[in-house]
Amino acid sequence: MSQVLDQLILGEVSKICTESFTNYNNCVLQQSPSPDFNPARDCLKYQFELQRCVKDKVPSVQSIQKNCVTFMKNYETCLMKNRHEANVKCENQLNDLRDCAETQLNLK
Missing domain, CATH: 1.20.5 (Single alpha-helices involved in coiled-coils or other helix-helix interfaces)
Structure with a gap:
């Protein structure tokens, strides 16, 4: 049942917070990042935007x-x-x- 729960919430997040969700995923999944790329550091702005959207909407x-x-x-x-x-x-x-x-x- 936990997979259903995860999929339901993820689907709702991607539908409601589309821009934030896309920006964060694009940042984390960069195709050719610089050698010093660190998603935890370099995608923090997008992570916070997504968290705020999820919490608020x-x-x-x-x-x-x-x-x-x-x-x-x-x-x-x-x-x-x-x-x-x-x-x-x-x-x-x-x-x-x-x-x-x-x-x-x-x-x-």
Whole structure:
């Protein structure tokens, strides 16, 4: 079910935030970047624009942020405490967050 959730949100983001989404992807996926190209650094402007658009304009994300805040905080806390083993140690928190998100989007 998590793939459906991811695809649904990604589809909504690409439809609503088309320009920001395209600019960020074009930056990250440059065909012949300069030797010192670093997407994390060089695409930051586009990343922030996309994040702002998603937060401000994408209804599914807004619903998840509003109604799943406890699960988001639990997952973020787990990630910070278990940086090197997050995939293993935070699986339950991620599943709880995904369950909440799926409920918000009527996927359950």
